[in-house]
Amino acid sequence: MKQSLRMLALGFLISAVLLLVFDTFFSSSAQAEKSAEPKTTTTAKTDDSENYKKKYEDLLASQELAKSQAAEAQKAVAAKKKAEQEKAKQVKKFTLVIKKGDPSSKAGNELQFAGIIKSGAEFDKFLRSNNYEKYVRDGSYAVDSNMTADQIAKIITHKN
Numbered sequence: 001m002k003q004s005l006r007m008l009a010l011g012f013l014i015s016a017v018l019l020l021v022f023d024t025f026f027s028s029s030a031q032a033e034k035s036a037e038p039k040t041t042t043t044a045k046t047d048d049s050e051n052y053k054k055k056y057e058d059l060l061a062s063q064e065l066a067k068s069q070a071a072e073a074q075k076a077v078a079a080k081k082k083a084e085q086e087k088a089k090q091v092k093k094f095t096l097v098i099k100k101g102d103p104s105s106k107a108g109n110e111l112q113f114a115g116i117i118k119s120g121a122e123f124d125k126f127l128r129s130n131n132y133e134k135y136v137r138d139g140s141y142a143v144d145s146n147m148t149a150d151q152i153a154k155i156i157t158h159k160n
Helices: 003-027 028-089 104-114 120-129 150-157
Strands: 093-098 139-144
Touching: 003 093, 093 104, 104 120, 139 150
Parallel strands: none
Antiparallel strands: 093 139
16 A cells, blocks of 8 residues: 555656646747747847948948048149149249349349249359359349240340
């Protein structure tokens, strides 16, 4: 009798464990919980991926904007440089006035200031080395930026 009761208790215990396992893994409520969890995870993943896509698109848009601004800046610099080059290519006209007693270096400095020649000191050195310095005459002389140092020297010294 004692052994029969023990077997009966053991049977109840095994059946309780089996019911617990079945209820936990195979019941409809457990299946509903399992199927609901991946959906929320998928929804969360979808939301995250949408956020990442938006951030990525925003990053691409900002990079494209920066590229276009840099390209516009380069175009502006190139246009400014081109305008400066064209301005430098334009022929500049100037009336050089030499007063009685002015040194030849003053003529070179005025020509440099007017943009007719690049260096007044070089022009003065040219006048001295070619013996034009002592022949510079007072007066008004029309010169332009296309003239060479020799042409200007001949005009202001009246040597032809």
